[in-house]
Amino acid sequence: MLEIKNLHASIGEKPILRGIELVVPDGQVHAIMGPNGSGKSTLSYVLSGREDFTVTAGSVLLDGADLLAMEPEVRAQAGLFLAFQSPVELPGVGNANFLRTALNAVRRARGDAELDAGQFLKAARAEAKRLHMPDDMLKRNVNVGFSGGEKKRNEVLQMVMLRPTLAILDETDSGLDIDALKIVAEGVNALRSEKFSALVITHHQRLLDYIVPDAVHVLAHGRILRSGGPDLARALEAQGYAQVIAEAA
């Protein structure tokens, strides 16, 4: 369970998040929508521990533990996964090697046995196949020369392999055609269970047709202005943010 209370964060002197209140219970998927510059990506970075941002007030608990006190890698080991809006390229680092190193770091921290090369490759190939990724993507360098769609699928591959308890998907749908979108959504849906929750950050209602959220929140000016069910996403799509934000004010 993720519990965010009165979260304030700024970059330099500039406040971006101004009192976020949000609870995502276990087993639920919540969507966060909002106009550009509303603080959506900042929220994902603050939750995952990017150091460019300073938390000025508030608290975040993940399964009761103080998330903000943890180093980024400890958050990952504790079960938090961020699917990056712009996945980063690592020249010379093989995708399979990277994923196995990460998986074993996480497994070690969680007290699970590490996977040897054979076990890992078997599991990774099976998941890659499910995501309709060609085998050679495991051999290529991490995100180097990947198309936008391949990068997003690679994020989802990492997510399903790392088995997070809380996944944050930061505009994972951007740059995806409808087929790729469905494949990505299937990947997320396959993880859905009582032990898994997700924050899906998106501009478009379209993704939410395939990943049906339990709740939808509208983020603007660094605060959650309105919350509702899946219907809210459709209303936003029809009416635009301005009206919803105006009604909330």
Add this chain to the structure above:
Amino acid sequence: MPAIAETLSTVTSVADGGYKWGFETDIEMEFAPKGLNTDIVRLISERKGEPAWLLEWRLLAFSAWQEMIEPDWALLNYPAIDYQDSYYYAAPKKKAGPASLEEVDPELLKMYEKLGIPLGERAILAGVEGAGTGRNIAVDAVFDSVSVATTFRSTLAKSGVIFCPISEAVREHPDLVRKYLGSVVPTTDNYFAALNSAVFTDGSFVFIPKGVTCPMELSTYFRINAAESGQFERTLIIADKGAYVSYLEGCTAPMRDENQLHAAVVELVAMDDARIKYSTVQNWYPGDAQGRGGIYNFVTKRGACRGARSKISWTQVETGSAITWKYPSCVLQGDDSVGEFYSVALTNNHQQADTGTKMIHIGKNTKSTIVSKGISAGHSNNTYRGLVRILPKAAGARNHTQCDSLLIGDRCGAHTVPYIESRNPTAKVEHEATTSKIAEDQLFYCRQRGLSEEDAVGLIVNGFCREVLAELPMEFAVEAQKLLAVSLEGSVG
């Protein structure tokens, strides 16, 4: 850039006890008095039972050295070296001979253990027959100045390969030594080569006869052990027509305060169709976090591709030493001969490295490839200095140079100094260079996947060096990868 700031704050705190291989071994030493003069040169030659021609050769080198001036063109900054304040001869007191494990100084065995030399190999070093079955590596251990043990001699002898300490080669293969010694690096080649020629005490000698592929990789573990004794290794490798050899050189050194001078010379000769692959992992004590102590490493390494279609390939991973001055080079005399240089040079704290290569194209259609990866962290300075020279007769010569620098933090320096001289219009010379910093978003991406910051840096750095590491023999590659990570320990927060 908070992580980088943290990086910098910890970079300064490394190395205190961070040098994993810093220990001294207590073996009785036999010293010649400090200082350098003709008497010392004569003493070294006499102790080694050398023939008159070699003493003459040394004395000529010594008188040349006295006339020479220490080079100052490298981007290196170090206090003047007092050559009279150092020992030039130190030998472990010899017992009967390393024919069995019991006869080897237990201290020496302990040292090999600390170095992580596998048990089997330690037994091989000690000359235990049959101990090394399954491992095709022969080791010539250079412990300070005298080779203590040479292994696999009999197996090698069957194929006609000579692999022995150079002092022994002087005695047993005088014609070969006399013919080739100094033929690639003349005694008067440069200041440090002249010094080495005058006072070298030991090193390895390899001769691969015509058409023979050396049945195993040859390996030398170098080690500097006596306080304040310089190390002057001399290595000579000859591959006759159609021969092949892969030679591995790896080093670690104990921790101490005094700066130590090391001036080795390595000469390679490849005849028609011969191939020599020379790989180095250099991990000598780099000094502490404040830049105190550490090895001064002034090395002359050069290979002569004498024969047509011959090939010499240098691969080096340089992580140690306070000062590195080293330019493994190829003289491409034979038509269609090939020279390669693959290098990773990593500097941290106050280390300084000025390293690169020289490719001298003399024969027709000669080809050379240079791949250099420099990694700088802390307050270190890392310079690539390379020369590609195409002589008038080298029609159709080709060179490709790739020079990449990676910076960690913002108090280190990366410098690239390529010299290109082409005197043949048909030659093609290409030079590419990049400089990059480990990006904050790369580190964060790795950490978000559960990797510690240090592991993330290790992964990114190994990725950066991949093309070079791929050139190393498998076992060395694994060792080198670990070494890169260890050398950067503490360079991030």
